[in-house]
Amino acid sequence: MLKKAAVLVASCGALMAGCGTDVDSNNNNEEIVSNLIKAGFPADDIMVVGDAVYVGRDAQVSLEASREMLQSDHGTQEQYRTTNLVSTGVTKICVNPTAAFNSYSRLSQGLDLAIGNYNSLGLSFTLARGPTTGCSANITAQTMSGAGGSAGFPSGGLPYGVINIGTGLQSYSVDVNEHVITHEIGHTIGFRHSDYYNRAISCGGSATNEGSAGVGAILINGTPATATVGGSIMNSCFRSTESGEWTSSDITALNVLY
Structure with missing residues (x-):
């Protein structure tokens, strides 16, 4: 911090x-x-x-x-959050895959690994694969076309209720599936892209700034103000070599917020 x-x-x-x-x-x-x-x-x-x-x-x-203040001992990647976060009243978030989602073996394995990523940190909430009981919030994991994903940001103290994961990820490694699903869950609990101000850092091409997007882009204390390729699960774009694991600054950001 x-x-x-x-x-x-x-x-x-x-x-x-x-x-x-x-x-x-x-x-x-x-x-x-x-x-x-x-x-x-x-x-x-x-x-x-x-x-x-x-x-x-x-x-x-x-x-x-x-x-x-723009320096840190916690890795080389900045982290940004939205104005809205998940409230402390949410202690168990259940991620419920659709039947179509479960039919893709690597998406299904990636979901289990993504859930494990969050639960390994001892945060104020745990994730569970549904259907199960005792959920204080729910997220539906469903499929979309392509090899990427999408999600939304928290509202009313609850995580966004849906993550969309591309079926094209079935042709990538389980680690890449873990990375993308972890990334999309990150959005549902309030994380912006780490390089939102210049997507070219992870995506290449011309510089593009996502702006505040009406939800804010607040630098998280303890994370530096520089972005690098592979520096965070929350980078805008992923590589085929992703490990699916947290970086040190990802962990710092999660511990600061939750």
Whole structure:
């Protein structure tokens, strides 16, 4: 998680003249504000008073500290979440495959492995393959054409209710199926694409920014602000060599949120 001690270089209680310890130029202040926004601070929580930049109305942030916020010891891939997340009241999410989904052996195996990925982390919820009992939320796993997947984002404290997995994945390895299904479940609990701001990082081609998509794109504390090929299960596009396993920053992001 974010090391607050590195960020909050001076606590002044109120915005009083002369309370800051670091004085930056106007140009530096522009970079500080930019870095804070990239680090996930809401723009309306950032204030420039005189020659100093504050967050939370009483914490001055130096240029060095703002740059440090964009660094991390947890891998090389950033993580973003939506405004909406799954509530703490959801403790068991049941993933219910359709008969058509179960007819594809690698999709079915991939689902079991994806469920195992989440359950291995000791999160605030567990996943279970349905049909089963005791579910506080349900997700239907169904098929679509092609070799990819789609899903939606949480609403009302519940995960999105459907993941669509392409039947073309049957021709890929079980690990790739595990990767794609883990990815789509990630969306249902509130994860954006790690490279949403430039899909070309994992997909190639020209740079494309997905924008906020009306659901927000909030940087998760403890994850860096750079994206790399293969750096996260939540990258926009997958490769035929995917292992299906979490990266270190995937684990960090999940533990921060859940």
